[in-house]
Amino acid sequence: MSINLSHSSLQLFQRRTRIVAVFLACFFVILITRVWYLQVLQGSFYKERSIKQRTRIQRVLSQRGEFLDREGRVLVDTQPGFNITITLEDVQDLDPTLKLLSRLTGVSEKKARETIRRAREKGTPAFQPIRLFTNVDWKTVALLEANQIDLPGISVSPEPLRNFRYGDLFAHAFGYLGEINRSELADASFRNYRIGDEIGKAGLEKILQHELKGTDGFRQVEVNSRGRIINETAGQPPFPGNRIFLTIDLDLQQTLETAFGKQSGAGVVIDVNSGEILAMTSRPAFSPNLFSGGIPQEEWNRLLHDPLHPLTNKAISGQYPPGSVFKIVVAVAALEEKVISPHETIYCRGYTRFGGRRFRCWKRGGHGKLNLTRALVESCDVYFYELGQRLGIDKIAEYAKNLGLGSPTGILLEGEQAGLIPDRSWKRRVRREPWFPGETLSAAIGQGYILATPIQLANLTAAIANGGTLYRPQLVRRIEDYEGTLLQEKHPTVRHDVPISSRTLNLIDHALEGVVSEKHGTGGRARIRGVRVAGKTGTAQVVRMRQEEEKQEELPDRYRDHALFVAFAPVEKPEVALAIVVEHGGHGGSAAAPIAGKVLRAYFKKTGRILEIADRHTTP
Amino acid sequence: MLDRRLITHFDFGLLFLVLLISLIGEGAIYSASHFAGSPPSDIYLKQLYWIGIGTVMLLATISIDYRTLHRYAYLIYAVALGLLLIVVLKGKVGMGAQRWITVGPLTLQPSELTKIALILVLSRYLSDVQERGGFTAGRYLNVALLIGLPLFLIVRQPDLGTSLMLLFISVTLIFLAGMPVRFFVYAGSAVLGAIPFLWGFLKDYQKQRILVFLKPDLDPSGAGYHIIQSKIAIGSGGFLGKGIMQGTQSQLRFLPEQHTDFIFSVIAEETGFLGALVLLLLFAYLVFKGINIALKTQDLFGTLVAMGVTTMIAYYIFINIGMTSGLFPVVGVPLPFISYGGSSLITLFIGVGLILNIRMRRFHEG
Structure with a gap:
């Protein structure tokens, strides 16, 4: 083993070691410059991105106002209803999920697929829940909750449901609710509304929409990468809609x-x-309850083509x-x-x-x-x-x-x-x-x-x-x-x-x-x-x-x-x-x-x- | 063996520096493994345990004169190759690659040991060549074989990160050993020419990583996600950082593999540019201490081993931080002394042990 190297070869090694040292030093300079660029020069840009991706503003719907008769008896109010939603981002495998869902709810797989297809066409992002079925009963809700583990991405979301307590009583004057459409959304008086919102489509529900609506609240929440809410950072509770006392007895x-x-x-x-x-x-008459949470097409056609014109007041x-x-x-x-x-x-x-x-x-x-x-x-x-x-x-x-x-x-x-x-x-x-x-x-x-x-x-x-x-x-x-x-x-x-x-x-x-x-x-x-x-x-x-x-x-x-x-x-x-x-x-x-x-x-x-x-x- | 001269030449500063960096890593792992809304994880305790074992291995490495290692270099190399072969034959598969072997309760990653073994054997062979009058055609072939055998086995696992590390370290050692510059020009051209051919050997996920590196915004929620989220984490840390345990990118799990490969992003997010700069300067100080020791060593074997270990640490740092800050494609390389993981930590402590060993014995006539 050589301990003493010749003078010239030692010089060669030392020269080359210095070259490597300079090379490594350059790299450290590059890294520090890079980190400086990201953190100091572009810091505010990335700060904004990090806030944006972890903050979601959630709307808290206000409770729609009631209709009462002249003696103060409640005729129409709002009850909690349940919707089934699917968040495509969280679904691992769509086919088995829909199969199981259809078995539990009794609603056809085809219908769910159709709904998803339409939502995709509309450009619904994968993290946004799509409403699959509306107004499901308690039994179905319980079944779904019990099978939650096998249904990733499927969730039950409570949604207020208009409740016409006396069925078809005073139906034509009350009117009914329906999903807000594109032209309504474009109207200035609906600027605080969003796709999917229910508004009065006929009768007093329509005319008094802005009295009945109240003011939605909001929750600003921080979510993790999976969209789970970690904490609430700000918020404002909703203000319920006004109560309408009618002249009818x-x-x-x-x-x-x-x-x-x-x-x-x-x-x-x-x-x-x-x-x-x-x-x-x-x-x-007709029951406006049929419209709560979306009227099925065949039901609508039946009402529309009835020779006795039940929809006409x-x-x-x-x-x-x-x-x-x-x-x-x-x-x-x-x-x-x-x-x-x-x-x-x-x-x-x-x-x-x-x-x-x-x-x-x-x-x-x-x-x-x-x-x-x-x-x-x-x-x-x-x-x-x-x-x-x-x-x-x-x-x-x-x-x-x-x-x-x-x-x-x-x-x-x-x-x-x-x-x-x-x-x-x-x-x-x-x-x-x-x-x-x-x-x-x-x-x-x-x-x-x-x-x-x-x-x-x-x-x-x-x-x-x-x-x-x-x-x-x-x-x-x-x-x-x-x-x-x-x-x-x-x-x-x-x-x-x-x-x-x-x-x-x-x-x-x-x-x-x-x-x-x-x-x-x-x-x-x-x-x-x-x-x-x-x-x-x-x-x-x-x-x-x-x-x-x-x-x-x-x-x-x-x-x-x-x-x-x-x-x-x-x-x-x-x-x-x-x-x-x-x-x-x-x-x-x-x-x-x-x-x-x-x-x-x-x-x-x-x-x-x-x-x-x-x-x-x-x-x- | 251990006389007073050894102790006076022992570089306590270097040991202290390595332990300091390891403790910074310990803190980063603690922060990165505590998610908002989840029960606390105990991996920071495991890491502490690995630091302990690493320190023991470091002391063990010091206790053996590096000239003894010179003697056994080929044997160590042979053992490493044997372990790699075992991995190929009956290794444990994880994350789409076959890298581990299990011995009793221990899970070993032989590719880690291979780094040390290759540094030792190349330093030995290259210093021998110098002694015997320089390079000949046959000696070039021997060098190529020494590098090629383990590289072949590791590429097959497949472990792109470690393969690249081995290649970089080897090239650096050959360069230091005085191989003519024209050789590097030829080899470099050959590699460039071989790239399209090599592309076919890469696994799909490796190709994906490289493609996405070139254009991360092609697939922001898929393969580009890692790079984008890591850049957001680093960038959003700003100058002073969001505070220890306050990093939203890591606490809310936007960062992938945050306690291993992306630990630098956590540090940069929580301690800002100031913290990242301190860490980079500590690393630079460590690397230049290593180079300094190599320069002052009088025998070629010692110089090459010290430089091999030092450049290994430096390349780890460059590739890891380059990857997390979006300069390089995502290849699975840990940040030395900081990332969670026992195998690489032990390799690094053994490597530092070798440097300390050389430092304290370089004037000692064996």
């Missing part, structure tokens, strides 16, 4: 809906002294010829215009001749001699043909419009129709034809072009009952925040006062009371012992009859006439008015008046005006 609403049974149509009950809607329905959108109910308007016009005196009689022989045509009375044998009161009580058509001729169509239209027909009532709902009150200028403008005098006769008995919605008829009746004040029908009484602080009190809104003399009104009231109370009155089925009820029946033609041969009862349902009835009570000091339309119900007196009777009975039983026992005696 649960008992009355239930009575009204039950009274319809399986019949379709609409009914509106209104407080004559404020315009508050006490009950309102459209039949058949017929109380405000159904336009019907008012039939004989319109005689109230003609009678008021005739008295006010003094084209007839209360004592003048007209002879009815079952028809009248006009312009070479026969205009029939509903009673073929004729009514004989009648004055205005009798003509209203017995709903004589011939009498009103005469009044129509004396008034002319423009006068009739003027009074009809004054009483609120032909224009929306302005109720707080979307989709209200205006109905139609024709006159000469309308005919020229729209039909490009002159008005034919014969059409005035049809109009005088509420047929022809005339159309009215049930709410217009109820409102008109209320105006007659309260002495001529036409209110804007109201659905909301007051709004409170969730702690009970009063935010808004809604006061009755008068549209205008209809100038009608009290003499006229007294006469009409008297006649309408006769409709219900008298032996020959057409509205006898709305009679209540102990309360004076005024009303008017109506029958709206669905198809023009080929002379008198066919009887209504022999016609198929869809060609049968609509039955109408309007009423108010008590006559001496009116409180409540209503309008009932039973589609294809036949005669107003037989189909619609009994419903009115049940509702009025319930109303007066509740206010203590009649006793349970008395009620039993009055039921035929």
Whole structure:
């Protein structure tokens, strides 16, 4: 072993060692420069990235406000529901996961796959949970939790679910919820909303969305690389939505809906002294609960294509010829215009001749001699043909419009129709034809072009009952925040006062009371012992009859006439008015008046005006 | 053997430096193994135990005169090769590679021992060549064989990191031993030419690592994840760091393999540029102490062994920190004295033992 190296070779080794030393020194300089670059020059950039990747802002949804009836009974609230979500990032193997999931939930694998495919197309990132199934029951939740270990990436997330406590009660007015869509998201009023949020899509849920919503809270959390929340760094609790006290009365609403049974149509009950809607329905209805958490497509199609139109709110959108109910308007016009005196009689022989045509009375044998009161009580058509001729169509239209027909009532709902009150200028403008005098006769008995919605008829009746004040029908009484602080009190809104003399009104009231109370009155089925009820029946033609041969009862349902009835009570000091339309119900007196009777009975039983026992005696 | 002169020439400073760096590593492992929201891990205790064993091995290494090791260099080399062969025949497979053998309760990684064995045998052969009048064609071939045999076995495991380390150390030793510069030019060109051919021998995950290194943002959540997260950890530490145990990248598990290969990122995140600089300066001081000892050694064998160990430590540092800071591709190389793991720690302590051994005996006439 050599210890002493030759001088020259030792020099070579030392030189080369120094070269290596310089080389290593360079590397240390490079490393220090690199670390300086990352930490000092780019420090803030990386700091931001590290904060961004570990911080998530989570929204805490506010609880949607409740709907209550006028007595403070909760009609609609929010209950916890459960959704099943999948986070693709955490799923190890999609196929077995979906297979097991489908076995546990009973929902088809195909459906889940479809949902995932659609979410992927929309560009949902892998760490964001995708909602697979909504509103699963407790049993499924328990099953999934028990199998959690075999289902990585699958989780059960609680989500508030709108709960319409009484099913289809008041369904059309409440409306329903649905997922916010793209165009809504683009709207400025929805700027705090996100994809997947549920908002009111129809009815009061839609109109009062911003009252009901409340304010979402948030949680700022720190998550680890797997997205697990390690701690909460900041936050703000949500503020629940406001409580909406409606004008409707649960008992009355239930009575009204039950009274319809399986019949379709609409009914509106209104407080004559404020315009508050006490009950309102459209039949058949649907359960808005179906929409909570997303309505299945086939369910939606069934509702959409049902020939009875369960999704339409017929109380405000159904336009019907008012039939004989319109005689109230003609009678008021005739008295006010003094084209007839209360004592003048007209002879009815079952028809009248006009312009070479026969205009029939509903009673073929004729009514004989009648004055205005009798003509209203017995709903004589011939009498009103005469009044129509004396008034002319423009006068009739003027009074009809004054009483609120032909224009929306302005109720707080979307989709209200205006109905139609024709006159000469309308005919020229729209039909490009002159008005034919014969059409005035049809109009005088509420047929022809005339159309009215049930709410217009109820409102008109209320105006007659309260002495001529036409209110804007109201659905909301007051709004409170969730702690009970009063935010808004809604006061009755008068549209205008209809100038009608009290003499006229007294006469009409008297006649309408006769409709219900008298032996020959057409509205006898709305009679209540102990309360004076005024009303008017109506029958709206669905198809023009080929002379008198066919009887209504022999016609198929869809060609049968609509039955109408309007009423108010008590006559001496009116409180409540209503309008009932039973589609294809036949005669107003037989189909619609009994419903009115049940509702009025319930109303007066509740206010203590009649006793349970008395009620039993009055039921035929 | 151990007379007073040995003790006066013992470099306590170097031993102290190595223990200091090991304790810094101990603290880093403690921090890196404690995740927010998880029960504490006890691997820092295991590391302390390995430091103890390493120190014992270091003292054992000192006690044998390095000239005795000169004598047994070929034997040690043969034993290392034998162990590598055993690994090939019946080794334990872990992480897609076959690197370990189990002897009783111990799990050994023979490739670690091979580093020391190769340094010893090359130093011995190269110093012999110098004594016998320099390089000849046959001697070039012998050198190539000495390097090639273990390299072949380790590449097959496969262990890219260790293979590269062995190659770098060997090339450095050959250079130091005076091999003509033109040889390196030829060899370098040959290697460059062979790259496309060698590419075929790499395992998929190794190819992936290299590709992703070249473009980490190609696959930020997949293979590029390690590099990106490590850079975020280092960068977000800023100048002063987030505080010990306060590193969000490590505490929230964004960093991969944070107590082993990516421990530097934890230190840089929690102690900032200041901490990283201190660590790098300590490393530099260690490396230049080693070079200084080599320069002052009068025999070629001692010089080469000291330089072999020193450059081994330096290459560990460069590759590891270069990898965690995104300068090099991710190859599994630990940070010396800091990363968790017994095998590399023992190799390093034995290596430092060799340097100390040479330092205290370099003037001693055996």
